[in-house]
Amino acid sequence: MTRKPKHVAMFSGGAASAYVAYLMVQKHGRENCILFFSDTLWEHEDNYRFMFEVAEYIGIEFHRVMDGRTPEEVFDQTRFLGNSRLAKCSSELKVRQTVIFIEDLRDQGYEPILYFGIGPHEKQRQQNLTEFYEHQATEPVETRFPLVDSILKDEDLKGIIEKDWKIKLPYMYELGFSHANCGGRCVRGGFNHYKDLLRIWPDVYHQQEEMENRLREKLGDVTILKHHEGQPVTLTQYREQLESNEALLLASSEEDDTVPCVCVFS
Numbered sequence: 266m267t268r269k270p271k272h273v274a275m276f277s278g279g280a281a282s283a284y285v286a287y288l289m290v291q292k293h294g295r296e297n298c299i300l301f302f303s304d305t306l307w308e309h310e311d312n313y314r315f316m317f318e319v320a321e322y323i324g325i326e327f328h329r330v331m332d333g334r335t336p337e338e339v340f341d342q343t344r345f346l347g348n349s350r351l352a353k354c355s356s357e358l359k360v361r362q363t364v365i366f367i368e369d370l371r372d373q374g375y376e377p378i379l380y381f382g383i384g385p386h387e388k389q390r391q392q393n394l395t396e397f398y399e400h401q402a403t404e405p406v407e408t409r410f411p412l413v414d415s416i417l418k419d420e421d422l423k424g425i426i427e428k429d430w431k432i433k434l435p436y437m438y439e440l441g442f443s444h445a446n447c448g449g450r451c452v453r454g455g456f457n458h459y460k461d462l463l464r465i466w467p468d469v470y471h472q473q474e475e476m477e478n479r480l481r482e483k484l485g486d487v488t489i490l491k492h493h494e495g496q497p498v499t500l501t502q503y504r505e506q507l508e509s510n511e512a513l514l515l516a517s518s519e520e521d522d523t524v525p526c527v528c529v530f531s
C-alpha cells in the first residue's frame with residue numbers, strides 16, 4: 266500500500282523552524298502538514314508561548330510529545346552525564362520520541378517527511394541529520410531543508426516573524442542566544458556556549474553547575490565540558506577560570522555548528 270505523505274516540521278521553538286513550518290504549509294496545505302515538538306521539560310517557558318502563537322498563525326495542528334523525564338533524570342538513570350560528544354538526553358528524549366511518532370504515522374497509512382530549519386551555513390548539520398534519519402526508524406525517513414538554498418538570513422526570518430506575523434520571538438533570542446533549545450542548558454553546547462551562558466544568564470549556568478555537582482557525587486569524575494584531548498573540566502573550574510579573567514569572559518565567540526547534535530535545528 267502506498268502511504269500518503271505527511272509533512273512534519275521539526276519544531277524546536279526557534280525562528281528558523283517556525284519559518285520552515287510556514288513554507289511547508291504554503292506548499293503542501295495545512296491538512297497534509299503537522300508541527301512536531303518533543304519536549305525535554307527543560308524548555309524556557311517563553312518557548313511554549315512562541316510555539317502556540319506560531320501554530321495558531323500558521324493554522325495547523327501542533328503535536329507535542331514528551332518522554333516525561335528531564336535530561337538530568339536520564340543522566341541519573343543511565344549513569345552517564347551528557348557532554349559535547351555523547352548526549353543520551355538527545356537519543357532518549359528527542360530521537361526516541363520522534364521515531365515513535367514516525368512509526369505511528371506509518372501505522373496510520375502516512376509516510377512522514379521531516380523538515381528542519383537548517384540554514385546555508387549549517388551544511389554539516391544537514392548532512393548529519395540526513396544520514397541519521399536514514400537509519401533510525403524501520404525504514405529510511407526523507408529529510409528536507411528548505412532554507413539551505415534560501416537567500417534569507419536568520420535576521421530576515423526573525424524580522425518577518427516579528428513585523429509581518431506580529432509574534433514576539435522567544436526570550437532566549439533577546440538574551441543573545443543563537444537557538445532556544447533546552448532553555449540554554451544544552452550539554453552539547455561546548456566551552457563557548459557555557460562562557461556565553463555565564464556572562465548572559467549566570468543563574469542558568471549555576472543551575473547546570475549544581476546539576477553537574479549532584480551527578481559527580483553519584484557518578485564520580487564526570488563533566489559536561491571536555492577538552493579536545495578528552496581532559497575533563499568541571500563547570501566550577503571553568504567558572505572560576507572565567508571569573509578570574511574578565512577579558513576571556515567578555516571575548517565574543519561563535520558556537521560550534523559542527524557538533525552533530527540532532528536536537529539543535531534552530
Ligand code: SF4
Pocket residue numbers: 305336347352354355358359446447450451452453526528529
Ligand atoms: S538540546 Fe542538548 S540538553 Fe537538550 S536534549 Fe538535546 S542534547 Fe540534551
